Amino acid sequence: MEKRTFIKLSTTLLAMPAIAPLASWVPDKKLKNWAGNLSYSTDRLHPASSVEQVREAVKKYPKLKVLGTRHCFNTIADSTDNLLSLNAMDKVVSLNEKARTVTVDATMKYGQLAPYLDKKGFALHNLASLPHISIAGACATATHGSGVKNGNLSTAVSAMEIVTAAGDVRTVSRANDGDLFRAAVVHLGALGVVTKVTLDMEPTFQMRQYVYENLPIAQLKEHFEAIVSGGYSVSLFTDWQKSRVNEVWIKQRIDKNAGPERGAATYFGATLAKKNLHPIAELSAVNCTEQMGVPGPWYERMPHFRMGFTPSSGTELQSEYFVPRRNAIDAILAVERLRDSISPHLMISELRTIDADNLWLSPCYKQPSLAIHFTWKQDWASVKKVLPLIERELAPFKARPHWGKLFTMAPAQLQSRYEKLAAFKQLVHEYDPKGKFRNAFLDTNLYGS
Incomplete structure (x- = not known):
């Protein structure tokens, strides 16, 4: 096409x-x-x-x-x-204002929960680009938003209810279960069926969003930390061409006021957009969250796409790799060198930062990270040839792929990136000794050679 x-x-x-x-x-x-x-x-x-x-x-x-x-x-x-x-299990179970936690059925979507919390005077610490994903699924795969001080969505989990392979109901919590909890939150579906999730909350807040265009890569090399720290959440969109980042999306918390001054004309050489933009500039921004510095609730600014609309046709492929943030510029430049191989198959890339966590199978385990995301045209035959090139360039940084997206990394290499993998597999054996919840993906990537 x-x-x-x-x-x-x-x-x-x-x-x-x-x-x-x-x-x-x-x-x-x-x-x-x-x-x-x-x-x-x-x-x-x-x-x-x-x-x-x-x-x-x-x-x-x-x-x-x-x-x-x-x-x-x-x-x-x-x-x-x-x-x-579990699609029918999507309700709020309880809200504990004193503890600042909310317990929900596992299949509840962030787009359902967020307005409810806001009306009660509360918020979550972050949201992903899409609000249409289920809470349990997002946490199981360590899905994330952006922000140098923001952990991925799984870091908000304080407890989970799990039905094990024997049909027993177990609850694991941050307060009571230590390593068991840290192992179980990002579980890849290997431990059982998660039926309830308890999330940390904080008081609700307002945000505004600015978009800047054409950030020179030279500025990114010189001022990376300042650029990605210029808001509560910052996303960089690039097609890897013309030595520039196409768009910089800066999401500011009004109560903390971090970021460029209201209406600043430039941001490290990038220029303030004069209208709402889509991450792919040629596309209509009608379903994107409000920009141009207009204040609004946290849940209407942190995602890139509005709650009430399908963000795209879905006819795309996605890959994503996490590298230590200390290696961010070297990793970005390594991918940029592949621009002529990447661009014919690419719709857009997004660069985001995520804080470190202590969840065993999180790609951000013990390392503040940069996530390099690729939204591809739906041509797997071509993408499958490009991914090994990207993985080879990112190998010196021990890149970890997103668990729910496309990658071609050899199982032995993937396994070597997770120091707690052996202990996690022992826990899987305890919860699911006969492999009821094992499938080809887990057999290959966690157990294959």
């Missing part, structure tokens, strides 16, 4: 409202993920609307995987045997 045709089609689809959640769960001959690049290996999708029904399904089926909002681009949630849908 020609670029102009693609842009026109995408813009049309961007204007369409989100499909009703229940409609997307009507089984058909081929269950697909959100992007449409993956057909699941079975259409045996079993619904559960209570913890007791989850326990019954877990006891009944020898092999089972949970299928959530289907935003993963690889087979991490796939099964050749049985899939379990």
